[in-house]
Amino acid sequence: MSDSEGDVIDLLVGVEKGSYLDAIRAHRPEARENAQKSYLALFAPKFPGEMTREERYALAVFVAGLHRDVATLGFYRAGLAKLNGRLGLFDAVDREIARGAAKGPYGHYPEGPLSREDRAGPVHRVSEADHEVLGERLSAALEHAHLLVFRPRDASPAALQALLDAGWSTSGIVTLSQLVAFLSFQIRVVVGLRALAATPSGNV
Amino acid sequence: MSETIIAASNENRPVVFTQDEIGWTPWLEPLGLDELTERHWAGLVDASRAKSPYFMLLARDPEILEARTKTDKDIFYNPAAGLPRAERELSAAATSRDNGCIFCASVHARFATTHSKRREDVQRLLDEGVSVDIDARWNAIIAASVALTATPSCFGAAEVGSLRKVGLDDLAISDAIHGAAFFNWANRLMLSLGEPTPAAKS
Secondary structure, eight states: OOGGGOOHHHHHHTOOTTSHHHHHHHTSHHHHHHHHHHHHHHHSOSSOTTOOHHHHHHHHHHHHHHHTOHHHHHHHHHHHHHTTOSTTHHHHHHHHHHHTOOOBSOBOOSSSGGGGGOBOOOOOOOOHHHHHHHHHHHHHHHHHHHHHHHOGGGOOHHHHHHHHHTTOOHHHHHHHHHHHHHHHHHHHHHHHHHHHHHSOOSOO | OOOSOOOOOOTTOOOSOOSSOOEEEESSOOOOGGGOOHHHHHHHSSGGGGGOHHHHHHTTSHHHHHHHHHHHHHHHHOOSSSSOHHHHHHHHHHHHHHHTOHHHHHHHHHHHHHHHOOHHHHHHHHHHOTTOOOOHHHHHHHHHHHHHHSBSOOOOHHHHHHHHHTTOOHHHHHHHHHHHHHHHHHHHHHHHSEEEEOOOOO
């Protein structure tokens, strides 16, 4: 992976050079450039730290799968495939995507007047069989990613403790949180721009 | 290196959406000033952010922090055409209200008020939630932000159509998309790495 692979959002939306949408994106050049730099910082990091490429791509496949965006899912699946990862990893992540299907946002507010807006929903736990394939770190990461994707307001110190217990360091948790949160942005820009491109008005 | 969580001893944690200047405290140890290298300062972008425990925690991975911050600034501060600043902030506030981020909502509701001079309308979004009926234009921006915020996202032709109907051109629609999408990034960090603290008594 390198800069030469091109802008990922353009790729996933299908933005052609010189097109209408290309002109719209060109109005916010820093946002465009730094959305791509964010992707590179997470998936081709100059200083990889403790989070392996396999962990990064497996988590991205899971997050894209939960968002049910076919193009994005395909993109990160291709990235994971290139790594020739552990046997059974793909199947385990796919099973967890299916098991983790939900509709967000839901979750609880701190007790008080907002409690009337609490919305219950599934809490994801990786199956025993998949836990064996994924291992401690990645299983804990998937469970935390499910929380971040669907019920971010349920987040707690205990959820971070679970990551520490599974072998994540404080800095590793920051990277993993950024990765899931960034994908929540990237996928929505893709979905939004794709909808905009499907119905152009012709006047910017 | 501290590899434990910071136990929250936060009395009077804010439990309602507000435009007050509330604070935020981390659940994980931020970097100390003495730990910052050139790489970390680059990640912080503005040296003044070294005063913020939130940015000092995110500085543990400086490259993604730097790119995140520059993305944020262009989406919200680039003055060239597109959606007026007040309504970019409205998309951020509506997204934060829907995800349930009391801290992010407070900051961006205040910014929406500053730029629109419509404090009461902004407060109604916070009090009544995202189904509030304000006016056609704000309703459309709030509804589009909420549709995009859903997981899986359900933003589509209907939202594009209703934004056009209330007068947004396509660059403005792109700004609304980016404002809401970016707060799906920011809310998840702010909600999961710490919690809001009460406003300082004035």
